[in-house]
Amino acid sequence: MSAPLLQVRGLGRSFGGLRAVDALSFDVAAGQIVGLIGPNGSGKTTALNLISGALQPDRGSVRFEGRELAGAAPHRIARAGIARTFQLVRVFQRMTVRENVQAGLMVGHGDHRGDATVLLERVGLGGRADQGAAQLTYIDQKRLELARALALQPRLLLLDEWLAGLNPSELVEGVALIRSLRGAGIAVLMVEHVMDAIRSLCDHCVVMNSGAKIAEGAAAAVLADRLVVQAYLGDDDDEPGRADV
Ligand SMILES: Nc1ncnc2c1ncn2[C@@H]1O[C@H](COP(=O)(O)OP(=O)(O)O)[C@@H](O)[C@H]1O
Ligand SMILES: [Mg+2]
Numbered sequence: 269m270s271a272p273l274l275q276v277r278g279l280g281r282s283f284g285g286l287r288a289v290d291a292l293s294f295d296v297a298a299g300q301i302v303g304l305i306g307p308n309g310s311g312k313t314t315a316l317n318l319i320s321g322a323l324q325p326d327r328g329s330v331r332f333e334g335r336e337l338a339g340a341a342p343h344r345i346a347r348a349g350i351a352r353t354f355q356l357v358r359v360f361q362r363m364t365v366r367e368n369v370q371a372g373l374m375v376g377h378g379d380h381r382g383d384a385t386v387l388l389e390r391v392g393l394g395g396r397a398d399q400g401a402a403q404l405t406y407i408d409q410k411r412l413e414l415a416r417a418l419a420l421q422p423r424l425l426l427l428d429e430w431l432a433g434l435n436p437s438e439l440v441e442g443v444a445l446i447r448s449l450r451g452a453g454i455a456v457l458m459v460e461h462v463m464d465a466i467r468s469l470c471d472h473c474v475v476m477n478s479g480a481k482i483a484e485g486a487a488a489a490v491l492a493d494r495l496v497v498q499a500y501l502g503d504d505d506d507e508p509g510r511a512d513v
Pocket of ligand 1: 283286288306307308309310311312313314315
């Protein structure tokens with residue numbers, strides 16, 4: 269078997285006395301969609317920040333396509349082929365939609381630059397290229413953030429609750445969009461609370477609680493796991509399987 273695309277081993281990061289991520293290990297294979305789930309405060313965003321270089325790990329390894337990236341600067345990790353979106357949408361409000369994507373294209377490596385128009389069409393923003401980003405609705409800002417991430421031509425995309433806050437019909441579109449990424453050969457590591465989306469999209473799920481991995485496997489099996497159910501029940505906000513839509 270070939271080496272996984274992403275190999276996380278023993279990843280750890282503390283804040284003061286709090287182990288936000290504790291000895292976390294998992295793999296993402298090329299073209300796979302992996303769900304990273306767990307109750308609020310379990311360390312999911314911190315894990316994505318450690319992988320993307322936004323935060324430095326205290327210990328552990330992040331190998332991507334065989335290269336060690338743990339502790340590397342975010343732009344280096346982006347150039348290596350890992351792009352991300354943020355839990356709280358970040359678009360450049362004063363720029364147009366097209367300029368936002370062009371900013372992403374500048375970070376991408378020379379020969380692999382995509383085309384802003386193609387990227388915007390891909391995420392369903394084809395008609396809005398010249399609008400100001402601040403004028404976009406919430407879902408369209410999310411689409412724009414995704415287009416900007418895709419401008420890096422990533423082999424791995426990290427999504428932090430990209431589906432959160434979408435209405436039911438937007439959710440259907442959002443799920444289809446994520447699925448289409450796999451069709452395009454992009455692997456996805458998605459932090460998500462919308463369990464129906466996890467069930468329908470993910471090849472594999474990793475469950476965190478209090479910084480540590482408590483389960484992993486197929487979505488259906490993992491969501492039925494007693495430890496996982498208990499972890500979520502301890503958090504009134506995030507019961508797995510709760511209808512989020
Ligand atoms: N920059 C930080 N400084 C101090 N504590 C943090 C910081 N970032 C996250 N934490 C803490 O780490 C834990 C995990 O947070 P986070 O990774 O955001 O969880 P999740 O995304 O699963 O909700 C929480 O207890 C949170 O308060
Ligand atoms: Mg989070």
